[in-house]
Amino acid sequence: SSELTQAPAVSVALGQTVKITCQGDSLRSCYASWYQQKPGQAPVLVVYGENNRPSGIPARFSASSSGNTASLTITGTQAEDEADYYCNSRDFSANLWVFGGGTKLTVL
Amino acid sequence: QVQVVQSGAEVKKPGASVKISCKASGYPFSSHWIHWVRQAPGQGLEWMGVIKPTGDNRVLAQKFQGRVIMTTDMSASAAYMEMSGLRSDDTAVYYCARDTSQGGARPYWWFDPWGQGTLVTVSS
Numbered sequence: 001s002s003e004l005t006q007a008p009a010v011s012v013a014l015g016q017t018v019k020i021t022c023q024g025d026s027l028r029s030c031y032a033s034w035y036q037q038k039p040g041q042a043p044v045l046v047v048y049g050e051n052n053r054p055s056g057i058p059a060r061f062s063a064s065s066s067g068n069t070a071s072l073t074i075t076g077t078q079a080e081d082e083a084d085y086y087c088n089s090r091d092f093s094a095n096l097w098v099f100g101g102g103t104k105l106t107v108l
Numbered sequence: 109q110v111q112v113v114q115s116g117a118e119v120k121k122p123g124a125s126v127k128i129s130c131k132a133s134g135y136p137f138s139s140h141w142i143h144w145v146r147q148a149p150g151q152g153l154e155w156m157g158v159i160k161p162t163g164d165n166r167v168l169a170q171k172f173q174g175r176v177i178m179t180t181d182m183s184a185s186a187a188y189m190e191m192s193g194l195r196s197d198d199t200a201v202y203y204c205a206r207d208t209s210q211g212g213a214r215p216y217w218w219f220d221p222w223g224q225g226t227l228v229t230v231s232s
Contacts, residue, residue, distance in 0.1 A: 029214065030214055030215050030216055030217075031214055031215075031216035032216070033216065033217065033218040033219065035153075035219070037153075042203060042222040042223065042224055042225050043145075043153065043203070043205075043219075043222055044222070045218055045219060045220040045221075045222075048216060048218035048220075049210060049216040049218070050214075050216075054220060084152075086152065086153050088153075088155070088217075088219065089216075089217075090215075090217050095167055096155065096167060096169055097143065097155045097158065097217065098155060099145075099152060099153040099154065099155055100152075101152050102152040102153065
């Protein structure tokens with residue numbers, strides 16, 4: 001099916017590590033990309049593929065994948081990482097792209 | 109620098125049409141497809157469709173078929189998304205984003221950069 005499932009909300013203590021997951025059948029055949037969105041702003045690419053970061057994205061953002069699950073890990077979470085995070089992948093069978101529902105990250 | 113810049117906010121009445129532009133710069137327009145994504149107030153991202161820069165190939169999500177037309181103008185390095193029969197639930201911020209892909213045994217795609225977004229408000 002053309003769905004990616006994310007937990008609606010996750011919280012993490014300042015300086016700790018948090019993993020945000022994304023599940024879907026399409027992830028068995030292709031890697032996900034991950035986007036950070038802060039209120040009132042356009043999404044920003046943070047990690048894509050097996051584990052690639054665009055220039056300017058801190059090394060504390062990393063990706064991993066296993067089976068039908070993709071994960072975004074933030075190691076040493078900073079206050080400025082509080083945002084919504086979305087995964088995305090292509091669904092070959094349906095020939096479309098799909099976003100997860102998004103995870104709101106709160107930094108305590 | 110590589111960027112895509114969208115046209116400004118629009119206010120439309122129900123039943124009207126809207127056309128949003130997305131102008132690319134800083135890279136060869138012919139080398140990357142362009143996606144369209146929308147976000148209703150307080151909601152998540154919704155993928156709408158993608159178009160080849162030459163305009164001769166496109167994929168549109170089923171829910172938008174018959175109401176959305178995506179086009180390009182290579183001479184202007186621009187992509188356009190036109191939506192007709194606007195309803196109140198089409199009120200959203202509409203984004204364009206450049207596509208890049210990597211093939212292989214396990215391929216992947218990514219959207220970067222994104223436009224700044226175009227707010228479309230549908231109200232009587």
